[in-house]
Amino acid sequence: MPRFAANLTMLYTEHGFLDRFAAAAQDGFRAVEFLFPYAFSAPVLQQKLQNNGLQQVLLNAPPGDWDAGERGLACLPGRETEFRNGFAKALDYASALACPRVHVMAGIAPVSTGAIVLQKTFEANLRWAAEAAQPAGVEVLIEPINTRDMPGYFLHHQDAAHHTVQAVGAPNLKVQMDLYHCQVMEGDVASKIRHYLPTGRVGHLQIAGVPQRQEPALGELNYAYLFEVIDAVSAQCGWDGWIGCEYRPARGAVPCGTSQGLAWLHAWRESQS
Numbered sequence: 550m551p552r553f554a555a556n557l558t559m560l561y562t563e564h565g566f567l568d569r570f571a572a573a574a575q576d577g578f579r580a581v582e583f584l585f586p587y588a589f590s591a592p593v594l595q596q597k598l599q600n601n602g603l604q605q606v607l608l609n610a611p612p613g614d615w616d617a618g619e620r621g622l623a624c625l626p627g628r629e630t631e632f633r634n635g636f637a638k639a640l641d642y643a644s645a646l647a648c649p650r651v652h653v654m655a656g657i658a659p660v661s662t663g664a665i666v667l668q669k670t671f672e673a674n675l676r677w678a679a680e681a682a683q684p685a686g687v688e689v690l691i692e693p694i695n696t697r698d699m700p701g702y703f704l705h706h707q708d709a710a711h712h713t714v715q716a717v718g719a720p721n722l723k724v725q726m727d728l729y730h731c732q733v734m735e736g737d738v739a740s741k742i743r744h745y746l747p748t749g750r751v752g753h754l755q756i757a758g759v760p761q762r763q764e765p766a767l768g769e770l771n772y773a774y775l776f777e778v779i780d781a782v783s784a785q786c787g788w789d790g791w792i793g794c795e796y797r798p799a800r801g802a803v804p805c806g807t808s809q810g811l812a813w814l815h816a817w818r819e820s821q822s
Contacts, residue, residue, distance in 0.1 A: 621654025679719030723752030757796035
């Protein structure tokens, strides 16, 4: 049965960030993920996890200057030192929070730099990060992100991500397969789940409705069917990862807006009981 983690960056925004842990636990979540933890100390976040019986399953490495439009550093030549310092900080948080996965954002591709140079830089940085993360038992993840939401993002197709993982050759480098981004860029999501999950190269899944990135019950994807596909494939290949709920609730930040939009999750749980 798929295991769902609440993305606290996007869900429960009707609460302050530190109050979202309790809200997620009250709705039955047993795991959480979020983008960037660095506005808070690791001990504060660790206490929130412990108080609410939650497991941290994913966090992001620093992305560069987010407010200035940067979306990761891993493919950017000349930013290697900053990338390494940021990743070391992410590893410190992952260790403190017992988080087994760190997502490394590739970055916006500079128009003045060729794709071959960007790819070589990307692979070299990922090779270093995977080696640094190995002693801590942490997986490094890369995620194809659609270019409608993030124009110019360097990594945007599943096959490119898997090619990169194979080129680097590190056992703890894997793909973060977001089905929302996959549908926007490529479609044929069920077939891609059947193809990629058994490879052992998928470390994490994420979901959202398409096209508006709202609850999975809204939009063009039939997630009840996709969950059945994930269940069947997982039973065959032994995949036991988490599915991150990384969507924007349709009711926004109104009181109980996130909780009111969880009918899809309650229906799935009831169908499996």
